[in-house]
Amino acid sequence: MTRKDERVTVVDRLARAAMRQSWRRGVVGGSSAWTVLGGLALIGYLGRRAVRRDVDVVFSEELAPGQSIRITHEPRP
16 A cells, blocks of 8 residues: 555554554444544544655765765855
């Protein structure tokens, strides 16, 4: 379900495991506590995916042996 280049964190794995268990024990098994736990896990999982930031590469260049770069930060005028 996830792309190979995406990293799945421990928190994501725990949330997905809680959603699976809550489906089995809550929706199918009839436990309202597990249903609530699954709903909270689902909201947390989707929320983390919504706010996850992808890093944008703004510059990329391959350096030859012996070359170097200098990165500076100057205040805006």
